[in-house]
Amino acid sequence: MSASDRDDGSLSRRKILECMTWVGTGILWSVAGGVPRSLGIIDEAVAKEAGGLKFLQISDSHIGFDFKTPYPNAVGTLSECVGKIKALPTKPAFMIHTGDISHLSLAAQFDDADKVIGETRLDVHYVPGEHDFVDADRKLFLERYGRGSKGAGWYSFDAGGVHFIGLVNVYDLKAGGLGNLGHEQLEWLEADVKGRSASTPIVLFAHVPLWTVYPNWGWGTDDGAQALSYLKRFGSVTVLNGHIHQVMQKVEGNVTFHTARSTAFPQPAPGSAPSPGPMKVPAEKLRSMLGIANVTYQQNQERLAIIDTPLQA
Amino acid sequence: MLDLKTIRGSLVAAALGAACGPLLAPLVLPAWSQNKPASGISIDNFTFSPGKLTVKAGTTVTWTNKDDIPHGIASADNAFNRSKALDTDDAFSFTFTTPGTYQYFCYIHPHMMGTIVVEAATGENAMP
Numbered sequence: 002m003s004a005s006d007r008d009d010g011s012l013s014r015r016k017i018l019e020c021m022t023w024v025g026t027g028i029l030w031s032v033a034g035g036v037p038r039s040l041g042i043i044d045e046a047v048a049k050e051a052g053g054l055k056f057l058q059i060s061d062s063h064i065g066f067d068f069k070t071p072y073p074n075a076v077g078t079l080s081e082c083v084g085k086i087k088a089l090p091t092k093p094a095f096m097i098h099t100g101d102i103s104h105l106s107l108a109a110q111f112d113d114a115d116k117v118i119g120e121t122r123l124d125v126h127y128v129p130g131e132h133d134f135v136d137a138d139r140k141l142f143l144e145r146y147g148r149g150s151k152g153a154g155w156y157s158f159d160a161g162g163v164h165f166i167g168l169v170n171v172y173d174l175k176a177g178g179l180g181n182l183g184h185e186q187l188e189w190l191e192a193d194v195k196g197r198s199a200s201t202p203i204v205l206f207a208h209v210p211l212w213t214v215y216p217n218w219g220w221g222t223d224d225g226a227q228a229l230s231y232l233k234r235f236g237s238v239t240v241l242n243g244h245i246h247q248v249m250q251k252v253e254g255n256v257t258f259h260t261a262r263s264t265a266f267p268q269p270a271p272g273s274a275p276s277p278g279p280m281k282v283p284a285e286k287l288r289s290m291l292g293i294a295n296v297t298y299q300q301n302q303e304r305l306a307i308i309d310t311p312l313q314a
Numbered sequence: 315m316l317d318l319k320t321i322r323g324s325l326v327a328a329a330l331g332a333a334c335g336p337l338l339a340p341l342v343l344p345a346w347s348q349n350k351p352a353s354g355i356s357i358d359n360f361t362f363s364p365g366k367l368t369v370k371a372g373t374t375v376t377w378t379n380k381d382d383i384p385h386g387i388a389s390a391d392n393a394f395n396r397s398k399a400l401d402t403d404d405a406f407s408f409t410f411t412t413p414g415t416y417q418y419f420c421y422i423h424p425h426m427m428g429t430i431v432v433e434a435a436t437g438e439n440a441m442p
Contacts, residue, residue, distance in 0.1 A: 105384060105399050131422045135386060135399035176390035176419035177427055218360070219425040276359035278383050 053299035054161030057086060057096040057123070058206070060243030060294075061263035063132065064114040065104030066279075075104070075265040079117050081312050082264045082293050086121050093295070094160060096123045099243035099261060100130025100171065100208030106141055115145075129154055130208040130244060131171040139172070155186050157193050163298050164197060166190065168207035170222045180209030180222035180244075187224060191231045202237040202298060204305070210242040212251060212258045215271035220245055229256060239296075239305045245277075247290070248309045259307055262292040288313035350374060355428065357385050357400070357420075362428035369410060371435040376407040385426070390417035 059082060066075045086096070098118070103110035118125060127146040134142060134153075143154055150156040153172035158165050168190070170180035182190075194203070205211065211225035222228075232238045238256040246268035251258040266279040267290035274280070282290060292311040299306075351373040356363050358380040369375060379385050379400040387406050388396040393416050397406035410416065410432040420426035 105401060132384070135384065135422060137398065174421055174424040176388075176417060176424055178424050217425070219423050276361070276381070278359065278381055 053297050054163060055091055055093045055295065055297050056160070057093045058099060058241055058261050058294040058296060059086075059096060059118075059264055060099040060208075060261040061101040061130065061246055061265060062098070062114050062118075063101055063104045063263065063265040064117075065107060065110040066265050076113055076117060078288075078291050078312065079114070079264045080120075081288070082291070083117055083120050085293060085310060085312065086123070089295070093123060096121065096125045097165075097167070097206050097241065098125055098127045099206055099241060100128050101132040101243065101263075102127065102130070102142075102146075104132055106133055106136040106139075108141060111141060111145055126158070126165070126167055126206075128167045128207055129169055129171055131174065134171060151189055152183075152185055155189065161298060162300060163202045163204055164194070165204045165206070166193065168205060168211075168228065170207050170209045170211070170225070175223075178223050179213075179216060179219050180207075180211075180225070182207075182222065182224050182228055187227055187231075190228055194231055194235075197235075199234045200236055202239070202305070203232055203235050204239045204241065204296075204298075205232070206241040208242065209244045210249075210258070210260055211240050212253075214245060214249065214260075218271065218277045220271065220277075232256070237303050237305075239307075241294075241296075245271075248294075250307075255303070257304055257307075259294070261294045262290065262309060262311065264291055264293070267291065352376065354378065356380055357426075360385075360420075360423060360426055362420075362426060365427075366429045366431065368431040368433060371411055371413050371432050372409065373432070374407050374409040375430060376405050378405045379403065384422060386421040387418055388421040390419055390427075396421055 062079045063075050064079065086093075096118075102114045127142075129142045129146070143150070147154045150167075153169045154167075155169050156167050168182060168186065170182050172181075173183065174181055205228070207222070209222055210220055211222045211228060213221035213225075215221070229238070229240075236255055240256060240258045242258070242260045243263070245260050246263035246266065247260065247270065248262055249258075249260045267282060267287070268277050269280050280290070289311045292309060295308045295310060297306045351370055353367060353369050353373050353375050355367060355375060355377045357377060360381065360383075362377070367375065377387050377397070377400070379402060382402050384399045384401050386397055386399050393414075394408050399422065400406055410430060413432045413434045416430040416432065418428055418430065
């Protein structure tokens, strides 16, 4: 066993540094605004082929964020994303939203988001971001989007031969910690995948990255490795996250990690700014840093094809 | 002849005044509470400053969010109820009456942490 391949699934410092180098490459692509290609996981040709299960990911709408220039308004840029979605040549089966629907968990903010997202006429599966749990009782998100879910809002479902699992890693955050799933949810996850055939493709989605992107900014999940340990025997695992408002990918064994752009505002590359606060970019550049992700699964293909589409190339 | 030490002292005092001014500015206290001790913590660039604040018992501490992202104040050991989410320029205050060391964090970005040390009050601020 090498130091970078521990039994407990945790990453050695060396491995993290290797990933960070790799992540750096991803950021360059993101800035270029084109279609990223890496290690064969993102292949436009594959995604363009007919057939297969197609679904969409949007993230970090932050409805209510209204920070003057250069951000016109979060509702406006979400509407532009919805316009892109409505114009897709193939209608996706459904959409997932990986959290931070609202900026401050206000009823009016959720209302505005629902109104705009509703125009897609797609089924939407939500997981919360930390901004969706800042109301005093932490109940508005669950009242609206948590029907049929467990605990703080986690659930699973099957579609097109793929097993989808929505996790919540923003509910009861601990001082000094990162994202957190907690014991109850981990137990549920272990039971949820138990007995499933190892050939079932798994898509895990949650707000904060389940892999360690940059702990200094809280970009990771304390017990994310524990969650992934339950999925080791599966041939195809795709982890879709938001939170960091930029595209990043990493492949480790059978697991593909991917984060989506925000529909509202970009955040800086890890460590490239004093803090992860919103990036102030010129108005003409903003739309190249916001967007949606289009995901295709085709049977007998180990990896899902993911295409990140910026609002403006 | 000019006393250089005095000049340097005044400059330091002026600089401190400039540094503390913005922290205290949001505190608008009613007249009857003018004598109550108050202290401020600024949230800027996802950091509490000062990161460690020492006050006398009875001091009202006010956190003010200077970031363009919301933050929230929570006690690490439930010593006080968490604040509502603080949007840009919003503030939250709590009066610390019991001496001790209080750890707190941002419940939206929990890697942000700070400490308040409350010392026993002496003299005119002492509790009766």
